[in-house]
Amino acid sequence: MTNDKQTTTEGAAIxxxxxxxxxxxxxxxxVVTTYINVRIPFLAANGGLVHLxxxxxxxxxxxxxxxxxxxxxxxxxxxxxxxxGWVAWAxxxxxxxxxxxxxxxxxxxxxxxxRGISFxxxxxxxxxxxxxxxYYIAEVIIYGKLLAPAASIPGNIVQIxxxxxxxxxxxxxxxxxxxxxxx
Numbered sequence: 001m002t003n004d005k006q007t008t009t010e011g012a013a014i015x016x017x018x019x020x021x022x023x024x025x026x027x028x029x030x031v032v033t034t035y036i037n038v039r040i041p042f043l044a045a046n047g048g049l050v051h052l053x054x055x056x057x058x059x060x061x062x063x064x065x066x067x068x069x070x071x072x073x074x075x076x077x078x079x080x081x082x083x084x085g086w087v088a089w090a091x092x093x094x095x096x097x098x099x100x101x102x103x104x105x106x107x108x109x110x111x112x113x114x115r116g117i118s119f120x121x122x123x124x125x126x127x128x129x130x131x132x133x134x135y136y137i138a139e140v141i142i143y144g145k146l147l148a149p150a151a152s153i154p155g156n157i158v159q160i161x162x163x164x165x166x167x168x169x170x171x172x173x174x175x176x177x178x179x180x181x182x183x
Contacts (some may be wrong), residue, residue, distance in 0.1 A: 018064075022071045025060040029053050029076025034084060040155060049086075050155050053077050053168070054127070055164035062114045062123070062171040063178075066105030074098030083127045088142055096134035100127045114175050117168060124164030131156045 033053030040050060053076065061069025078094035081087065107123040108114055132153050139149035 002027070016066070021060070021064055025056050025068065025072040026076040026079070028056040029072050029093050030039065030079050030083075032056060033077060033080040037088075039059050048180065050159045050162075052163060053080060054097075054160060055098070055167045057097065058104055058120075058123070058127070058163055058167035059170055061101045061105030062108040062120060062167070063174050064105075065109045066102045069101030069105035070098045070099070073101030078175060089138065092134065092138035092141075099134070100130050103127065103130060108171075113179070114171055117172070120164070120168045120171065124160060124168075127164070128157055128160045 030053075032055060033051045037049055037051035037053075054073075057069060057073040057076065060072040072093045074097055077097040078090050079085055081090040081093045086093075103126050104123040107126060108119050114120070135152055135156055136149045139152060143149070
């Protein structure tokens with residue numbers, strides 16, 4: 001008989017099912033970010049990239065929890081940066097998007113199911129703050145300019161708000177389907 005749990009260094013067990021869920025969401029995040037994006041040259045010092053990669057991060061975090069959200073954001077979006085010409089951004093993206101996924105899950109995921117829409121809206125607001133502040137600091141470090149990163153703020157806000165508008169109904173539908181299968 002095989003054990004369906006892998007033990008981490010802290011001794012906590014992660015089920016194979018959870019690992020698969022995280023891997024699927026990381027892959028979805030990478031694919032969505034890679035193929036559903038628009039480069040907007042006037043939105044940042046290096047040209048902005050607006051994408052829908054945050055949608056699977058939000059869904060993973062709200063439906064499965066903060067750990068899944070953090071892994072999805074950090075690895076899915078970090079991998080995108082590494083493989084699509086944004087290598088200098090990858091360490092920042094790993095931290096920023098991991099924190100976005102963790103925070104989104106922390107705010108939205110109750111013990112047994114996703115909290116209401118008001119919590120998801122609050123999580124989108126928190127994600128906007130983390131993204132704007134995180135990438136502002138990243139741009140200051142990468143480009144050495146204090147004011148130029150302000151040009152990225154509108155694109156970052158649009159990206160997170162649009163992801164929230166798409167992710168919230170998806171999350172509600174998934175939660176409804178999960179409740180229906182339990183009955």
